Amino acid sequence: MKWEGNRQSDNVEDRRSSGSGFGGGGMLGGRSLGIGTIVVALVGGWIFGINPMTILSMLSGGSPAQVQQGPAQRPPADDKMAGFVSTVLADTEDVWKDVFAKGGSTYQEPSLVLFRGATQTACGQGQAAMGPFYCPADQKVYIDLGFYETLQKRLGAPGDFAQAYVIAHEVGHHVQNLLGITGKMDQMRGRISKVEYNAMSVKLELQADCFAGVWANHAQRARAILEQGDVEEAMNAAAKIGDDALQGGGGKIVPESFTHGTSAQRARWFNNGLQQGSVKACDTFNARNL
Template sequence: MKWEGNRESSNVEDRRGGGGGMIGGRSIGIGTVVIALIGWGVFGINPLTTIGVLSGGGSPQVQQGPAQAPPEGDRQAAFVSTVLASTEDVWSQVFRQGGAQYRAPKLVLFRGATPTACGTGQSAMGPFYCPGDQKVYLDMDFFDTMRRQLGAPGEFAQAYVVAHEVGHHVQTLLGTTGQVDSRRGRVSQREQNALSVRLELQADCYAGLWAHHSQQARNWLEEGDIQSAINAAEQIGDDTLQRKQTGAVRPDAFTHGSSAQRVRWFTQGYRTGSVQSCDTFNASAL
């Protein structure tokens, strides 16, 4: 992925200078991160509960440093800033063509734990988007987890993760997230999971849409880049994570979609570059 030299976003908030990497007074290792991530994404277990058990209990203690821009020379921060800038360019164009104005999200870099409008965000959750403050939260150690634990290496795999979370921001702006949230608590857990799957697959499709338009604009993809994103989608499918953790697959517990579904919808967005093609909610088959 030829990303160096492209515009970097100014919408990056660096909170890594303050407490870094400690939750509840104890360090959290990559193994714990993976277990909590699987528990959250596959079984619907609150990651705060998982972390509490694995780290000895107690409430998380969040130490936050002052918000600032990433330092010069931080290559990984420059990479995510460049990817974020590309999502800003793509979605601004898409919204403008639809007669609307795009409001870009902030991307917060943190270590360990950080306060958000959705509660305390923790590294073990993996990257996440908070609709309450319209910010994407990322502990970049997750990229190491992707490479070492989840079998999903590659810079474009990392870019796919950022674009997926920005896809959730787009859903918030379009009102999709609010519509789904309004149904929570009024339907069964199984139906809630099914709605969550459609929401997540749409975010995958939006990530593919971003890849389509960013390649047209910048011609920055190299051989193997799209395959690395597809591999990442495969490795974080609910069935794959369930099989790794328990040896069994429970489709009724899916919250993000199977590996095949995640690949299909990312590919759909990449192939078409169309928002309309990402309508997972009216798709008869996922």
């Protein structure tokens, strides 16, 4: 991926040395979340996306936590990985600003928070074991950069474009929040069965994958960021974190518990966004086949 020398976002907050992490269990909307639950969520497929926060907190009727943080710190200028993440975030800003403007609206940029171990969010306490996540209550993407080592070594998805896909997927959840899709999911909570809600969650996650593909399409056309093998890296990453792939590594596969979609579905919807570059092409909620 061609990224060095490109613009970096000013919306990156570095909490890695702020002491904002907490040990033990977290509180999500006033509800306790122990480390055991986090591990189960991880194994169950909650590696990317808003589920660790919104489904356990925001979408379950919990109220956002009040968070107090000191002044936001910028990452060190010589931190290459932070620079990479900042550059990818900036690229998503450029793409979605243009997409929203052409649709007659204004894109509100999210912030991206770098942390280690654990950190407080407006959705409750976030922990690195959850993987990267988006909190709609404060419109921030959270990531412990150690996840990229997990992505490469444990999940078998190496490459810088695979890493960029992670950021683009979380920003896709921010786009959903701005479009009101997240709010509609919130309204469905408690009105439908758990199995039906899981099916809705799959559609939400696949749409975020598709939005990541839309970003890649526009970024490639505008700035020619792709190098040989990049698309394959992203497709591989999408496949590696499918619910069936993750559950298969831990034993029995339970389709009714899927919250993110199968490997084939995740790769297909990312590619759909990549090929068509259109938000309308990402309507997973009305798609006949996922």
